[in-house]
Amino acid sequence: MGSRVEILNEGGFRSDGRRQYELRDMSIDLSQQGQADGSAVVTHGLTQVLVSVFGPREAKMRSQTIHDRANINVEIDVFVQVLQQDGALLQACINATTLALVNAGIPLLDFVCAVTGGVHSTSPLLDLTFLEENDLPNVTVAVMPKTGKVTLVTMETRLHVDRFEEIFRLAGDAGKVIHGEMKSAVRSRTSTLVTAMGSGSRVVGGEAAEKDGDDRMNEY
Amino acid sequence: MRPPSPSIPEKEFLFSSLKESLRLDGRLPMEIRAPILTFGDDLGWVECSLGKTRVLAQVEGKMVKPLPERPFEGMITIHSEISPMASSEYEPGRPSDEEVTITRMLDKVLKRSDAVDKESLCILAGQRVWHIRLTLHFLSDAGNMLDCACLAGMVALKHFRRPDVEVVGDEVTVHQPTERAPIPLAIHHTPFCFTFAFFSDPAIPPVIDPTQLEQRLSAGVLSIALNAQRELCVLQKLGGVPLDTEEVLKIVNIAVQKAKELNNIVDARLKEDWAGRKVEVR
Numbered sequence: 001m002g003s004r005v006e007i008l009n010e011g012g013f014r015s016d017g018r019r020q021y022e023l024r025d026m027s028i029d030l031s032q033q034g035q036a037d038g039s040a041v042v043t044h045g046l047t048q049v050l051v052s053v054f055g056p057r058e059a060k061m062r063s064q065t066i067h068d069r070a071n072i073n074v075e076i077d078v079f080v081q082v083l084q085q086d087g088a089l090l091q092a093c094i095n096a097t098t099l100a101l102v103n104a105g106i107p108l109l110d111f112v113c114a115v116t117g118g119v120h121s122t123s124p125l126l127d128l129t130f131l132e133e134n135d136l137p138n139v140t141v142a143v144m145p146k147t148g149k150v151t152l153v154t155m156e157t158r159l160h161v162d163r164f165e166e167i168f169r170l171a172g173d174a175g176k177v178i179h180g181e182m183k184s185a186v187r188s189r190t191s192t193l194v195t196a197m198g199s200g201s202r203v204v205g206g207e208a209a210e211k212d213g214d215d216r217m218n219e220y
Numbered sequence: 221m222r223p224p225s226p227s228i229p230e231k232e233f234l235f236s237s238l239k240e241s242l243r244l245d246g247r248l249p250m251e252i253r254a255p256i257l258t259f260g261d262d263l264g265w266v267e268c269s270l271g272k273t274r275v276l277a278q279v280e281g282k283m284v285k286p287l288p289e290r291p292f293e294g295m296i297t298i299h300s301e302i303s304p305m306a307s308s309e310y311e312p313g314r315p316s317d318e319e320v321t322i323t324r325m326l327d328k329v330l331k332r333s334d335a336v337d338k339e340s341l342c343i344l345a346g347q348r349v350w351h352i353r354l355t356l357h358f359l360s361d362a363g364n365m366l367d368c369a370c371l372a373g374m375v376a377l378k379h380f381r382r383p384d385v386e387v388v389g390d391e392v393t394v395h396q397p398t399e400r401a402p403i404p405l406a407i408h409h410t411p412f413c414f415t416f417a418f419f420s421d422p423a424i425p426p427v428i429d430p431t432q433l434e435q436r437l438s439a440g441v442l443s444i445a446l447n448a449q450r451e452l453c454v455l456q457k458l459g460g461v462p463l464d465t466e467e468v469l470k471i472v473n474i475a476v477q478k479a480k481e482l483n484n485i486v487d488a489r490l491k492e493d494w495a496g497r498k499v500e501v502r
Contacts, residue, residue: 139455149462153442155455156328161476164452165469172465 005131007120016045016129021170023115023127023177024088028185030103036079038104042096044127046086051096052079053104076106087130088116090140090154095178102186112151113178114142117171119159124167126174139167143175223309231437238424245271245431250474252367252414252429255485257375259493263402264380268372270429272362275369277376278355281383283394286342286349294341294349298326299356300369306358322366325454329370329411329445330354333453336377340406343385348392350382352405363431366443370413375486377405379493411453412482413445414475418461426471428478442468444475448483 005015012019024045033039036052043049055076078100080093094114101108118128118136128138137159142152150172155164226234234244241249253271260266264279286293302310302319310316315323329335341350354376356369381402386393417430417438426442427434435441440460445453452472457463 144462147462149464150457150468151459151462153455153457153468155452156332158333158451158453161446161450161452161472164455164472168468169465 007132007135008123008125014125015131018127020123021126021174023174024129026178026181028099028182030099030185030189036100036104038100038102038106040096040099040103041083042092042099043084044088044092044095045129046084047088047092048082048084049089049092049096050081050083051093051100052081053077053097053100053106054079055104055106076101076104085130087128087133088140090114091116091127091142094142094152095182099182099186103189110144110146111179111182112142112144113175113182114140114152115171115174115178116140117167117174119163119167122163124163124170126170137163139164139171141168141171141175143172145176145179148172148176223307226433226436230433234433234437235419235421235424238419238427239421241425243427243431244433247429249425249427252478252482255368255371255482257371257486257489259379259489264376266372266376266379267359268368268375269360270362270364270368270371271431272360273365273368274359275365275372276357276359277369277372278357279376279380280353280355281380282351282353283343283348283385283392284351285347286345291346292342293338295351296331296336296338296341296354297351298323298330298354298373300326300358302358302361302365305360306365307361310358310361318365322369325366325413325443325445325456326356326369326373328454328456329413330373330377333411333445334408335374335411337406337408344387344390344392352377352380352382361432363433363435364415364429367413367415367429370411370445371482371486374410374412375490378407378410378486378490380405409447409449409451410483410486411445411447412479413443413454414478416442416444416471418442418463420461426467428474442471444472446475446479448480450476 008014027043029041033050033052036054038053039051041048041050053076056073057075058073059071059075078097082089091114094112098112115126116128116138118125118132118138120136125132137157139153139155141150143150237244243249256269258267267274267276300323303312304310343349354373356373358365381404383397383402384395384400386395414428415430416426416428417434418426418440420439430438442457444455
């Protein structure tokens with residue numbers, strides 16, 4: 001007896017109906033939350049995280065500042081709240097933090113997009129749920145898509161080096177897919193805001209402003 | 221007491237010599253300091269030194285009642301508090317960032333990687349199990365205490381012998397080491413930890429086993445724990461300078477090489493020490 005959940009069945013489906021390399025449904029909400037300068041609610045399947053960013057503002061604790069420089073409005077506070085947990089927590093937190101920082105208008109060199117990966121016998125899987133994370137060796141990778149460089153790699157379970165190389169490369173590529181989602185969410189939020197700001201003035205001016213905004217967005 | 225940041229001439233000298241692949245202590249960028257393992261009289265007492273960094277590891281075993289939710293498993297606890305003996309920058313009672321990192325990594329490398337088999341520590345299910353306590357004393361900090369601590373801890377666990385226990389029905393008899401030879405712990409695999417330091421200037425190559433100055437001036441650190449069978453146990457790069465996928469994989473391959481070499485060194489030293497002890501078999 002034992003109705004053990006199959007990680008990957010013969011048909012190539014996972015326990016939640018996804019394929020091997022399929023990422024979970026990702027939803028991004030950039031609407032304002034409370035008094036935060038920027039906030040984002042990111043959902044990967046059933047994992048939901050809310051990140052609020054306050055800043056730049058006056059540093060609260062002097063011990064955190066650099067001593068040999070003037071510090072005026074230098075502190076950025078990031079508050080992370082986990083609303084729902086179903087695996088890939090660090091991935092969701094990193095993605096939400098990036099979006100919240102973008103939402104707050106803090107200048108960033110690039111997005112940071114994270115994704116988890118795991119290996120089931122020899123098959124690599126992406127975006128793991130809680131059950132999959134407990135059963136499989138898994139790694140979380142965060143990349144900066146413009147250069148493709150990796151800012152974070154963390155793995156705490158045993159995995160053979162060859163399997164690791166495979167899943168590591170895969171996760172790097174998957175990060176770029178997440179970047180696409182994040183970029184389009186930021187774009188649509190920006191165009192909503194621009195439309196709201198533009199309404200009241202001439203319609204032509206508003207449209208041109210939107211186009212300019214879109215062109216500049218395309219650089220990222 | 222926070223140490224003063226390195227001076228500008230120190231920083232510039234280190235960076236310019238690293239650009240020519242010269243390290244201040246004469247090592248190559250991918251050369252670790254030769255580990256020196258000293259065993260004490262007690263089994264499970266090891267002092268490991270990497271250059272001037274020294275860590276002392278001690279393993280003790282006690283019989284206790286198991287946790288109610290895990291009646292068939294023994295317990296392993298790791299105690300690693302950094303005292304000001306290691307360096308004046310550590311204060312007693314207040315764990316610094318580095319101490320927290322070291323404690324977490326040790327937990328992941330030695331406990332979470334299942335290096336020691338916990339079920340073999342069970343004596344009488346639900347009533348008596350072995351509680352293995354690993355204590356690490358940080359004697360001196362000359363950079364990279366993490367790798368030194370992992371090595372000391374792992375070797376101490378391999379060196380330790382627990383008393384032989386006989387179970388007849390519900391009766392448990394513990395045999396003295398003089399009556400019956402003590403038994404080693406059941407170790408699945410031997411993870412070794414390697415730390416690499418990266419610098420913000422891309423012209424400077426990464427270095428393995430950083431010294432204190434290199435660690436302070438680094439812009440990013442990558443720690444990798446793996447065993448000689450090419451299995452990665454822990455890979456940790458938490459922020460710091462972003463790296464190419466290829467660079468990370470290159471580092472992993474270097475670590476694989478070093479793990480094999482270190483495994484041979486450790487095995488040779490353990491054998492040497494064991495041959496020097498008088499073990500009577502009646």
